[in-house]
Amino acid sequence: MTASHIPVAATRPWGRVRRGQSRKRVFGTVGFHLSSSVISLLWFAPILLVVVTSFRSFNDIALNGISSLPHSFTFATYAQAWKLGGLAQALTNSMIVTIPTVLLSLFLAAAAAFGLSRYRIPFRRTILLIMLAGNLLPVQTILIPIARITQDLNIFDTLGALVAVQTAFGLGFYTFVLYGFMRSIPTELQDAASIDGASPVRIFLQIVLPLTRPALSALGALSFTWIFNDLLWSITLIQTSSKLPTTAAVLSLQGEYVSSWSVIAAGTVIAAIPSAIVFFIFQKSFVGGLALGSVK
């Protein structure tokens, strides 16, 4: 936007005929940039507050309050958060849960979407809607039943239970998105492959899956952040503290009576890093992915 608007307004002389129009345009541009700067600043303010707080000492916050200007600068909070929260173990746990879940759920969802979108399976719309309906159910209503089921299956308090539950929960939405995307892939490609003797599995793996890559990477980035940032399932299904993922570990930095806000902030910053890295790597497809399924 900057590239197209500002140079035009700046280089064009203030002609008598076009004055009204270009002034309007300048106002529009200035207004746009001003208001979006304010909005992005508002959006960024809480993050900035957390980062600033994470470098303040306990005494500074206890004496001046959390909303005051910082009077101290320390890295000790990060060391403390890392050690007290057991973040090394927690980050490992998070990765053990998140990476297999993302791969597994995307693969299963892609396979389901392939079948539903490329073959005339009876009731495919119904199947898709039922899968999606599962996602519309508030998670809170099924927390206890699922906890009981995992107990009875003897997988309660294991990271495997988290992988299973997260995969099951992601499937509906991912399938829905991939279904829309795969439908837009021309059928001629598939027909040509079939004529050349490719089996459905081969068509799926070698033709459709590579073409679905933009959608897969967008969903991958999205699901990574969802699963990595989940707290509810992990504290419901895990009761051993050494198995807790990052979000729960950060929560445990909060004491019963006394909490050091700077240490909690430092833990939060550490916990945000993996999601941020994934987001920046997949940023392009992430933004592109927002438009997925909007055009049919």
Next chain:
Amino acid sequence: MTRKSQHWLAVTGLALAATVALAGCVSTGGAGSSAAVTKDAAGPLVLQSRFTGAEKSGLEAVIKAFDKKGEGKVQLNSLPTTTFDTQLPSYLTSKNPPDVYTWYAGQATRDFADQGLLLNLSDVWKKSLGNYSSALKTLSSTSSGEQVFVPSDYYWWGVYYSKSEFKKLGITPPKTWNDFLTDSAKIKAQGVTPITMGLSDNSWLAAAWFDYLDLRINGAKYHLALLAGKHSYDSAPVRKVFAAMKQILPDLSPSILGTSYNQSISDLSTGNAAMYLAGAFIETAVPTAERKDLGFFQFPIIDPSVPVSEEAPTDGFMVSAKTTRPTLAKEFLEFAASAKGQSLLLNGEDGISLAVNPSATQTMDALSTQGKNMLQSASQVTQFFNRDAGDAQQTPADTALTQFIAEPNNLDAILKAWQASAVKLRAGS
């Protein structure tokens, strides 16, 4: 019948069959676990604790010493307090629950015992806790007289202030309610907020005022009966408590309901606020340099004819009824309650709680000595609102008290609503 509906029937039938089959699997999976326990199962004793971060160091020291004894190992699970408190009922009712839990003494524990979820610890008391006070024993017992709780430590409540600020303001710690009100007025006249609380994120702190005013006006006996549901909140004695509470409302900052705990601590440390009714835990929340300057006084006496009682919230351990390691659990609790275990636990607690075992050695500072003496001279001790009334009763109390601070003239409706939700919660539990 059309083809389509035939299809539908087939699909529905299949789905039903699958559901039934799955449900069958699940229930048969659950049935085999209820065999009677004769010998301890293998593996470490699982201790589920709500103390994290710096608060867990005392417990860790106890466990380390117990592990060294070679009777068995203990696996400590430190969960965030908020998670622990909400998950505790699920832990206790789960198929393979953790063995030992840290918890609050009093009704909060009895609620679980009444549901048959706790192991009878009477033999631990008989064997090793003979020198514990009878008040502690009563506190750890159910209505049928069996002990289900082993206390570990307790702490005191007082009106905290900064000694140097009091000197500057020309105030000496008041002893009676009238002195307290006069002093508050004097403090206010000098532009300092007399009383602060961190109500925006810790609304339960207001319940300390309710507890203490009720203890001072109506006495501990009435207070405990009220919290146990034997009296109504919508009654004349409770109105007297609120009338006293109304007297301090002008002494609170107008933004008290939006003041965070952190802000309230900072106000007390910087001298923006003068007094804070709080538990001993507040001592570790103030900046380290301010801690030496901190003092507290006993909650002022309102009616001299009412026996003086104090709040002394007691923490300790309870054991799941479904534990597969009852022998090891009891051995661990006996060790934790012994003089040695108590000394290890308390010296890791930074001087803000007191040992329950009279023969434990504990390093005491001036404030903990003052707290201990205050509690020892009390005619009776109570726990705290949620511990005496049951943890679930705290929410309606918080609502009533914060609402009263916001709209003190709406007392009738507030008390009526409080009583109604208290009754509803009791009926549901």
